[in-house]
Amino acid sequence: MPNIREVASRAGVSVATVSRVLNHPERVSPKTKEHIEAIMKELDFSPNVFARSLNLKRSNTVALVIPDIVNPQYMEIARGVEQVAHEKGYNLLLCNTEKNRVKEQDYIRMLIDKKIDGIILAFTLLQEQDFDEIRRKNIPLVLFGQNILNENINSVYSDFREGAFLAVSHLINLGFRKIAYIGGDSDHLENRDKTLGYTEALLSGGLTVSKELMIEGADDVDSGYLAALKLLKLTPPPDAVFAANDLMAMGAVDALKTEGLRIPEDISVIGYDNIRMASLLEPKLTTVSWPVYKMGLISARILIDEVESEEDNPQAQNIYLRPRLKIRKSCGHETRVSEIFDQPT
Amino acid sequence: MPNIREVASRAGVSVATVSRVLNHPERVSPKTKEHIEAIMKELDFSPNVFARSLNLKRSNTVALVIPDIVNPQYMEIARGVEQVAHEKGYNLLLCNTEKNRVKEQDYIRMLIDKKIDGIILAFTLLQEQDFDEIRRKNIPLVLFGQNILNENINSVYSDFREGAFLAVSHLINLGFRKIAYIGGDSDHLENRDKTLGYTEALLSGGLTVSKELMIEGADDVDSGYLAALKLLKLTPPPDAVFAANDLMAMGAVDALKTEGLRIPEDISVIGYDNIRMASLLEPKLTTVSWPVYKMGLISARILIDEVESEEDNPQAQNIYLRPRLKIRKSCGHETRVSEIFDQPT
DNA sequence: ATGAAAGCGCTAACAG
């Protein structure tokens, strides 16, 4: 593996000149530049990134920390982030916390030690003070999918409270009165926000909030299945259920159908996320959509801009994208369904 | 940020000693070791990875190169790999090629330049000669999900030809005669293997292979949908369809149902992969399962073992895990369905 | 068991 010294000597120049064609090509005369480049090609030379990083104190690598690598919604984030990172010549370190607070903290520690250029924390389980070290070391940080904890931290988020409110209000408008809720893991702030949206919608619709209608799931298909089974034990059972994500909604639909109920004739189901699969379910799932992929792109752009900016304390950005109701077939009401389907989306 | 020199001077020892407690603790007297460790803690010192890597020529980072970050099956690989990498103190660089041969080559080039410690190539689009550079630089490499191209390259794979054979034979045993095939992107070797399995099963079942029954999809839900629509135009239409993955199978089911067909009464569908969603479909999808997650774990272990081994040319491993038929409800035959469902899985 | 010193390969300040 040739190094810069070898290139220099073969080209009959100093290492500084070679380094210059690598980093400031404009400061080298076109002739020597071409010559040196030819030699680089010939020797198949590529600069040693470690030495480079040691000097520059940058790794050209950013990290995405996510709770669950197999959740398709989270992977949409990764797709967006990877896209931008690759475009801009950065590498993407993927950190899967498995919703484990300790693993998340470990990872952050490790990322700081590694002198990562920037970090995107998606749906973090951590508190503001846990970011202190990141901020103290001036490592650019973007919080994804999180309500603003602090205006001084970059965040790209969608209002999950509002989304839940939308979903439940839709159910109420449809005429349902006993609306169950399968919530996500309440360790996550966005799930607590959804719960808020659920109760607010109930209240503002003149309904009462009942603990027995609220079950906490674990964000996956199976817990949705189990929760629905539990809800069916109530007498009378709920006439509609709002699940905090599509995965749980799909599990619930599966359970409901297994128990012989028809959807939406006997019971309505509404989800959250609008994952691709949600539209393949029978019946196609009504859900709340929010622009994950786009938010992934945006997060990465904000992050990398900040990495590359000279400023020490750039103004934090708080980007906010709205959720939207996606009406399909899994909710309905005998007398009102046509009326609803005629309304614009 | 304190460096090793500062730790040394505060501890009243030389940098060499500090370095030793980091790398060869046994070569330092317990007393001084403890003392130095205390000072490290006090100063919150952690060694600079760039300097370290520059010396050691290792990055403690491995890469996973996959064709499609949103395919749940591929993400299962990532889950396994991340698990092991994290356990062993390695970072995981995620490279999404979007099934783009050029992007894949770019990535490999970049990984080599980055002096990555090891690479797992999942369902690569590349040819054996494309790995030359990786092997020349002695970078440990594991091919995932690939038939052996070369016994000297580590590979962890499942026999997709056999899996397809299993699936189609099942259909034939069920009594179907006109069996369509929605293949995956034929740029991928594993999809060509599935095609092989399909035709072999047909032939060994005494059926003929017909081009018009074979459609090439793009491994996603939508292309399955489109393919099924096309197949329905045939007269008579096929009585069963084998899709090369569950995503396409799900798309096909969607199309078939939309066109008013009942599954399995009017037409049977069988998929491949056994993704979680496949069991939520109505009817639950019969499919071929193979142990992706486990294969991810294994790949990472082989890779990291090789990274950490002293040997220059360790014996390559070729691990092989069998696919298995997962019989559910989406295939059936009026007269034989009960008979089939009584047979052991 | 410990220390001195020579790099690892590169960048950038400084000098010309």
Add this chain to the structure above:
DNA sequence: CTGTTAGCGCTTTCAT
């Protein structure tokens, strides 16, 4: 426009 040179922070001989 180009060359000289001093680090970046660490690991590792080679001495002692």
